Amino acid sequence: MELGRLLFLFSAFATHAFVGYALVRGLTDADPRLGLVLGLLPDGDFLFPADWGWPFVHRGLTHTPLFAIGLLAGLYLVSRNRSVALAGGLAIGSHLAIDSLSPMGIRWLFPLRTAWNPSPGLAVHSPAATALLWTAALGILAFRATQGPSHDRDPTTDKQEYKDEQPTATPDATAELE
Template identity: 55%
Template sequence: MAVERVLFLTIAVLTHGIVGYALVRAFTDVNPTGGFFLGILPDVDFLFPAAWGAPFIHRGITHTALFLIAIVTVASLWRSRKRLELASGLAVGSHLVIDSWSPMGVSWLFPLGIGVSGDLPVHGPTGTLVLWALSIGLLVWRGQRPLSTVADSR
């Protein structure tokens, strides 16, 4: 794999992690590090062997509403005082929404084959800068209000 492709994929995956981190930190009382990892979770499909084929390809089963629902359901079963299902939904959902804006899109209604795609270079230089800036803005905004404000707003 060319160095440029590896760099592109690394930045794209980090962007999903940063957005997930910022959303979880801003809107939940869950450790935002979990938001980072949940934000990149749909890209676990990069680790699937090519021989598995569809739907175990990039932007296959892990980039669907079915996957999002499964993750949120598992998180809601976790016995905790924290809102893990909200954190999971925000982080994984943000990944799917961001990828929906890209030309490749996301098959939201798998297995029906109904997807959403845009024509925005969300993982290009401008898209990445916008997503990082929005995430930093959320972190700054969140840093200016006590966590109890977030918890009390539920």
């Protein structure tokens, strides 16, 4: 493979992973490494053997809303945590959104094989677009850094914790009330 193609692929992979990481880190309390992995996951189709054919080709099965929905359902069933499912949706959704804008687009209606491609045909992996995506991702991370950690949520149970609740009565306090 020629050097230009390798650099293009590396840049595209890094961008999808970083945007997924930034979205998960910036907008959820889930582990941001989930965003890194799931932001890159659809491009795992590069690992499929070429002789497998459709839909196991690049921009085939793994670049479809059906794949994303199935993956998110599986994430939720395994984790039983809406934050994890939301994080997964942000990460894989960002990948599909970016690729859907490219000239090749994605298969929105999979498993139907149609010629319909609503893509505007943007060069989403060009140097300018890549710089824009990285700048936006850095902006999300910077915004999150100024907000500090989210202390009002327990990410393990995905339930709201109220820190300002009244303390429960102690035995001494109840004795005074009687």
